[in-house]
Amino acid sequence: MNFENIRKEFPVTDEFIFFDHARVAPLPERVRKAVTAFVDDATLFGTVHYETWILELERTRKKFSQLINADIDEVAFVKNTSEGISIVANGFDWQPGDNVVIPSIEFPANVYPWWNLRQRGVETRMVKSIEARVLFDDLIKQVDDRTRILSISSVECNSGFRSDLNRLGAFCKEKGVLFFVDAIQSLGALPMDVKKDHIDFLSADGHKWMLSVEGLGGFYISKRVVDRIRPVTMGWGNVVNAANFMDYDFTLKKDAKKFEEGTPNTMSIHAFGAALDLLLEVGIDNIEKRLMNLGDCIITELNRRDIKIYSSTFSEERSGNISFTLDKDVGPLYSYMMENKVKLTVRDGLVRFSPHFYNNEDEILKVFDLLDGYLKN
Numbered sequence: 001m002n003f004e005n006i007r008k009e010f011p012v013t014d015e016f017i018f019f020d021h022a023r024v025a026p027l028p029e030r031v032r033k034a035v036t037a038f039v040d041d042a043t044l045f046g047t048v049h050y051e052t053w054i055l056e057l058e059r060t061r062k063k064f065s066q067l068i069n070a071d072i073d074e075v076a077f078v079k080n081t082s083e084g085i086s087i088v089a090n091g092f093d094w095q096p097g098d099n100v101v102i103p104s105i106e107f108p109a110n111v112y113p114w115w116n117l118r119q120r121g122v123e124t125r126m127v128k129s130i131e132a133r134v135l136f137d138d139l140i141k142q143v144d145d146r147t148r149i150l151s152i153s154s155v156e157c158n159s160g161f162r163s164d165l166n167r168l169g170a171f172c173k174e175k176g177v178l179f180f181v182d183a184i185q186s187l188g189a190l191p192m193d194v195k196k197d198h199i200d201f202l203s204a205d206g207h208k209w210m211l212s213v214e215g216l217g218g219f220y221i222s223k224r225v226v227d228r229i230r231p232v233t234m235g236w237g238n239v240v241n242a243a244n245f246m247d248y249d250f251t252l253k254k255d256a257k258k259f260e261e262g263t264p265n266t267m268s269i270h271a272f273g274a275a276l277d278l279l280l281e282v283g284i285d286n287i288e289k290r291l292m293n294l295g296d297c298i299i300t301e302l303n304r305r306d307i308k309i310y311s312s313t314f315s316e317e318r319s320g321n322i323s324f325t326l327d328k329d330v331g332p333l334y335s336y337m338m339e340n341k342v343k344l345t346v347r348d349g350l351v352r353f354s355p356h357f358y359n360n361e362d363e364i365l366k367v368f369d370l371l372d373g374y375l376k377n
Helices: 003-009 029-045 050-068 081-091 112-120 136-141 165-175 266-282 284-304 333-339 361-376
Strands: 075-078 099-103 123-127 147-153 178-182 201-205 217-221 322-324 345-347 350-353
Touching: 003 029, 029 266, 050 075, 050 217, 050 266, 075 081, 081 112, 081 178, 081 201, 081 217, 099 112, 112 123, 123 136, 136 165, 147 165, 165 178, 266 284, 284 322, 284 361, 333 345, 333 361
Parallel strands: 099 123, 099 147, 147 178, 178 201
Antiparallel strands: 075 217, 201 217, 322 350, 345 350
8 A cells, every 4th residue: 555645635744744633634635525526516506416415325324334344224324422422321221220331531422421321320430540541350340230331432532542342342242231332533543343342332423533524423333232222312314204204103213224313414424425435445454554553653752762651552452542741841832833833632731643544754753853842942
């Protein structure tokens, strides 16, 4: 794979070194073209080509199902990761005394929907991390016969810790616990197989590693458990005869589409489809290998400077996110890097690099040259 040719898909490289895909990614050229084509079509023809739009919607649904190895009827579109998590949190038949287990270093999207269940008598058990790592043994110690769901990020947002989903999924299957994965920090960067890893639910917005626009993502619900989750948000789209508007029939769809309550975000789905085309064309295995090589380079440069790495450096626990701390105040670093045309994240006392597959080693070395200048001042 010639990654230098792939760089042509990313005009951002003409202006910036962009190491912030764990936050919001720049759009590839083909995504811009897809959105522009949709806008031009809607402007010139209105809804004349609406049937074609719907064909693209279903094509994108199929692409997302391929990305995670799901069946197409197990996938729905959601506006963000939080919505997918809330679908399950609010639609499950909880009983007072039930509990859900999550790590203590999750992004709030995988915290607040569960905390909101306090009013229904559901406990959220927060498992402490050890040096930014979420240990399997610590998680399973919190599981008991009243645990209904274990929910975890495939990759933790700050530390970049990569969970062993297969081991966790096998444990949950054995114990009869439902397994939810917040996959926003890994989809588009690392392989995902919901069947192999016994995942019951998955949610992820497309605007990070999947290189799409904000406000549109994918939700997976296994057909094994789809009947156990009740749609809470209702509209004309949840039912089997959705197109028969005035023939009221409140029979819900039987698959993941029962959670799509109304008009789809058609333009964003076109963008999402174009981004998924690029990822599948390059190949997720190739992307993972590239990110690990870039990560090796980053870790080498950090070690050369004796900079404390916050992220795990065990190969099986690494992701595209690498975070570290500095002896010097990191507060001004963000502005300093922006002035020098570098985009990264500085948050919670950490500096986070999250390059994607089109970035290269020369960019890494340039960023470290800038970091050296910052540390000297």
